[in-house]
Amino acid sequence: MSAPPVERGTAPRAEATTPTLRGTARRWRFWLILAAVAVVGLLVVAVASGTGGGSRAPYSITNTAPEGSKALAEVLRQQSVDVIQADTLDEARAAVKAAPGATLAFADPGGYLSDERLDEAAELADRVVLFLPGFNELRAFAPGVSAAGAPREIDGVDAGCSLPAAVRAGTIIGGGRSYRAAVDSGAELCFRSSDDAYYVVRTETPNGTVTVLGATDVLSNRGITGAGNAALALSLLGEDDTLVWYVPTAYDVEADGPADIASLTPDWVTPVLLLTVFTFLAAAIWRGRRLGALVVENLPVTVRSRETMEGRARLYARAGAHTHALDSLRIGTITRLSSILGLPRNATVDEVITSVAAVLPARPLSDIQSVLVAAVPSNEADLVSYSDRLLELESAVTRAVRP
Structure with a gap:
């Protein structure tokens, strides 16, 4: 029996499922068994210690230890x-x-x-x-x-x-x-x-x-x-x-102090503690309900490079990180220039600048160094200007090396 047809250009809808008690118990089965074994072991030890030697006080007639009686x-x-x-x-x-x-x-x-x-x-x-x-x-x-x-x-x-x-x-x-x-x-x-x-x-x-x-x-x-x-x-x-x-x-022992810890605390402590507990529970339920049901999605998930690039660009723009954004562009440009000039992968930035100056003798070394390393943008206009200069420098090197 063939699978039902899927419209071109549309992806199948992911099914929303809510975790069941059986599924949760299956995932936590190992830890539940381990906890049960630990509880049983503690009970066995408690019973054995409680029935084995009686009191441990000196001169006690239920103490079987050497100092007992x-x-x-x-x-x-x-x-x-x-x-x-x-x-x-x-x-x-x-x-x-x-x-x-x-x-x-x-x-x-x-x-x-x-x-x-x-x-x-x-x-x-x-x-x-x-x-x-x-x-x-x-x-x-x-x-x-x-x-x-x-x-x-x-x-x-x-x-x-x-x-x-x-x-x-x-x-x-x-x-x-x-x-x-x-x-x-x-x-x-x-x-x-x-x-x-x-x-x-x-x-x-x-x-x-x-x-x-x-x-x-x-x-x-x-x-x-x-x-x-x-x-x-x-x-x-x-x-x-x-x-x-x-x-x-x-x-x-005759008690000569307060009966319990409640008498040592002010009257407002208990209501405040109860209010805090109820507030925490209410906030946990509120936040938990906002998460919604779990969505099952087939893996691996493919994220297009354009989405990643645009997402990072929005983050840089929102944070005003002009220098960080320009540095990212410089890294890409220097990597491509190194490949165009035939330099090894471990070539330093100074070696790339020197090689660029060698193939572009008409361009001052200080200008190349400013574009690739030294210049610091102060606003978005500067960032766009330096981005254009990086593009222009890469094009010039490409034309000089591959006419």
Whole structure:
């Protein structure tokens, strides 16, 4: 079947098409698949990291890392001790209230609690085991105990006291911090780390019994199996049927500033931002609709040289670029003169001028140089005049070389 006839002198009309959803999806198929794979990978990593090791905080009973305490908590549960994790002061208060007589294991390595909330935590239970406390924790829980700095003795430290848990442990592997207490305070001092510093200090306070424990390996997954570390930890923390393990988190931090960023900004900021967004969307839709539908055109597209020449001429005229337009004419003239005179393609402008002067001895060299290089037009009349002179010079050279 033959194609329908096309009128002579007319080109077939281009078909206007609007991109469809299927076509757009086909063009972006590779990037959509890549984005989907990246999202799935991120979800897998998030799930794996969220379910693998639990918390990463030191002394956390869900932390399986070397500095965590999950191993100790699991052994306590195997010995029928109900270990309850508390992440906030309210949770710890509720857990102790639900199990009167419970032991409170406390550590605040992140320093989340204020002095007032530390005082509240010190009143939660009658029996408290304090893990590596700092100055603020000691002031709240055990005012008669003070920090003594880094220990000197670490490996195979003997109990040296009559505390049942220390006697049962015998020796421990220390590390961490050491503490001291006043001589007349009646505190039980165990596991000497230096002259007057110890790893374990048990003292009586108005709120009850507080045991300060400064040996990190006694609590951590990494060092719990060393020497008598496990025996000491299980004895100190397993005295009661219930152990409330309270390590404060960021949820315990009391907000003392503005509630959110909106309170830091003036009232007019939100309306202005909304107006800006709506203006941008409206402008995008307006400009997008002005573009119209896509037009399919067969390639390659042939553009006639006359159209290009006239287009450049209009641009030069609109910009008033008389010198630039004359330079374009000069380049064409010099190229043609070089061919007429038989000069190589890489001949310089000076060589072309010298050759032109040689075939036109009656014309001054300065006049040739002015026409081809030096003259600068100041208006359109000058541009037309120099254009005519270039044409006349090219004609004269042609007549002289090819009579």
